[in-house]
Amino acid sequence: MNIEKKTSPGKNQKSKQRKVRSDMLLDIRHIVGIILLFAQGLMKIIRESKDFYKLERGIHELTQKVSRQLLEWAGEKMDKKLMEDRDKKVWEVVGFRAKQVVSIFGEFTYRRRLYSNKETGETKFLLDEVVGIPTGARITPGIREIATKLATEMTFRKVTEILNYLFHHITAMTIWKAMQEVGDEIKKESEEKKEAVFEYKKYQRKKRKRRSFI
Numbered sequence: 001m002n003i004e005k006k007t008s009p010g011k012n013q014k015s016k017q018r019k020v021r022s023d024m025l026l027d028i029r030h031i032v033g034i035i036l037l038f039a040q041g042l043m044k045i046i047r048e049s050k051d052f053y054k055l056e057r058g059i060h061e062l063t064q065k066v067s068r069q070l071l072e073w074a075g076e077k078m079d080k081k082l083m084e085d086r087d088k089k090v091w092e093v094v095g096f097r098a099k100q101v102v103s104i105f106g107e108f109t110y111r112r113r114l115y116s117n118k119e120t121g122e123t124k125f126l127l128d129e130v131v132g133i134p135t136g137a138r139i140t141p142g143i144r145e146i147a148t149k150l151a152t153e154m155t156f157r158k159v160t161e162i163l164n165y166l167f168h169h170i171t172a173m174t175i176w177k178a179m180q181e182v183g184d185e186i187k188k189e190s191e192e193k194k195e196a197v198f199e200y201k202k203y204q205r206k207k208r209k210r211r212s213f214i
Contacts, residue, residue: 030073038066067105075110079127083113086126091115094123101133102178103140106170139178147182156183 045058083093094116100109112127125135132141139147143163150159156179163175 027077034066034069034073037069038062041065064105068103068108071103071105072108072110075112075127075131078130079110079112082126082130086115090118091126092118097125099125099128099133101138101140102143102170102174104142104146104167106167107174137181139181143178144182147179151179151182 041062042059045055045062049055049058092115093113095114096111097114098109098111100107112125114123114125116123128135133139147159147163150162160175160179163178164170167175
């Protein structure tokens with residue numbers, strides 16, 4: 001006769017606590033590694049900089065590099081949390097996909113989980129929805145905000161030049177593609193506003209006609 005062994009609640013709790021501690025240690029190691037990278041890079045910049053311009057530029061590039069690593073790590077941590085909190089009866093993990101995006105810290109790549117709806121077959125990336133970067137988009141909300149504000153004041157070519165100067169570690173071609181993405185959004189917003197104005201005027205005309213019959 002087979003006797004099933006039941007895991008006691010106490011053992012489950014201890015197992016969860018061990019996992020939490022293990023994950024926390026991995027996170028601490030990752031963060032410490034990034035801090036060490038920053039410290040080593042900073043000391044190198046201080047040794048090699050001959051003037052304040054090089055010092056300023058070097059620290060700027062280093063902080064951007066470190067920030068990109070933090071973004072990658074934070075994004076993947078968020079993706080893991082979404083995986084744990086999802087409705088497991090509906091959404092099934094079907095694999096990982098890499099996504100390269102342009103941020104105010106430069107280009108970086110992060111991996112996120114692709115999900116499939118067990119009932120409808122719909123697929124989507126939960127992380128993309130949460131962080132506000134549509135699946136087909138390649139720019140973060142921060143870059144989009146800057147580019148959109150500049151694009152309302154000057155030509156796209158001038159905006160591209162300014163962004164290329166501010167974020168010189170991003171290639172000109174990448175910035176140009178980002179501007180095309182912003183341009184499409186501005187055009188869409190403009191068309192939606194025109195349609196809203198048209199509908200409003202149409203409503204006002206109908207309203208005036210009704211009054212004329214009274």
